[in-house]
Amino acid sequence: MQDLINFGEKKSVYNSNKSDIYQNIFDHFIINNFFPWPVNLILIGHWLLRSLGTSVRYILEFRKHEPNTIWPYSKTNWYIANSIPSLFWLSGEILGDWYPLIRTRVVTNNSRKIRIVYFTCLIYNITKLIGILHQFILPDLRITDENGIKVRDYEKSKIRWWIIIVLSQMTSCAYDLSVIASLKNCLFNKLEELKNNSNLQKNSFLEKFKKISEFRIILSMIISLIFLPFITVFVVIQINNYHKNNPNPKIIVLDSSIEQFRQVILNSQLLSKPNNSNYLVSNIKPFDYTNNIKINNFSK
Template sequence: MLSPDEIKSLQFQRKYFIENGREASNIEWLFSKGTNFTCYLEYMSNQKFISNEEKLNNSIEDLRIILYTLTRPFQICFFYFTLVVFILHKFNFKKPIMKIILVHYIFRSLGNALDRLGSIMSHYFANTPTYDIQGNVVGYECIFEAERFEMHPLRWFITRHLATAFWYVGEIVADWYPLLRTKMLLKGEKSMFLIYLTCGLFNFTKIVLIIYYISLGPSKLYDKHGVFDKNLLNVFYYNYWIIQLMVLYTSIIYDITVFMILKKKLNEIKYNT
């Protein structure tokens, strides 16, 4: 147990806890440490009995996550593809294609790095309900671990608001690669309108996905009892997969459009020669 002096020394942390259904802004939720200060005190009390070896292992794990975050840009599959293309084009970034590949790689790398960095936020001190045999809530217990990234507001913001935005902005940029390649071949033909249209629809669905993630702010993750709102997340992900299905359909339409128009153009070239 913590001594009265130790509890007093931790009281300054209470401002980072959003308790008893208190109204708080998204900014306050981002920098919060939990929804129950008592749970935090209980956790700190338990920490007194952790061996120095365990504390060292925890510190090493945090350092490992930071190192993995820094090396993340070199671990993604696009790194080698991007490097090969750069070498083949002699690092000539004046070419539009090279700019697209570079921007795509930078944004995807940033997204991956942020997603990995979120793993360092492993604790959030909140309530979890206890039930009787009839399934009624009879009380609340403490949880210390943020087992899912949604359970930590700042981690949710970093890994799903920011990282998702970087991922899909990078993908949107990359989606223009086949468009530019096709444009070079068609040289202003009217059929390019269909490619612009389908590419635009494809990009639009990804923008919708980014906005949809942002719509679930940190202040919505926990209910008035300080309990992680699983039901809200279930509804959220149901709609999320509907949007993902839209992304898939528009991707197929875009690919088929490019393929059919290129096929028609190549047949015309073959016929004329």
């Protein structure tokens, strides 16, 4: 309808409405048919939420430390360093998790498979919502209590957190597997399309990885499966260490290293999913433009 209105206005000799001209100048960046709304919004939203979480955490550097406490050294600091940033970080992760769901919904007509994808995505997101709620549960940050006995509530909180991470990795694998099963036919069709295209015969593996999002989703699942045994063993070690009379302080230090490794894994998963696909866009036929642009936006 908007195209018809624009066509009618262009037939007019006079166009003295300057506000419409300014609107067209700025609106064209977002109403352009080649602007892939869902994918771009997911990427922008993920970037914004993750950045907000990190920005809030930097406020901790202005805060004072209370005596006889461990990091982050006060109850208020806990909310600044963990609770609020985790709200933004995990919300950004949840938003990024929707990409395979949207991808599946667009290209798959099998309602039963789509329902399975919705269910596994919901369970996966619920584990992250539990993670958000957990970070708002304030542990006792004191090093020792009134009787001089060491307080270990922080260690218990860490164990609960890593159990949530293990559950999240398990549900992530189930989610990726449901997406792969739903997009199986689409994967075979794309492989045949690439096989018949003479321009993509060289560097076939790299081209397939770049052009086919299903391969990137498979990579995401493989990464989750590789990481899962590491954190499972780490949680078991943490639990055993907690029940010892003389706990090993190196286990607490190892926690930070595992968390950094988890963030690297998470970023590689997110970056391996959405991607540009110039080949698909360039092969859109003019007479079939409106039907193809919707699909090709989600094949990136």
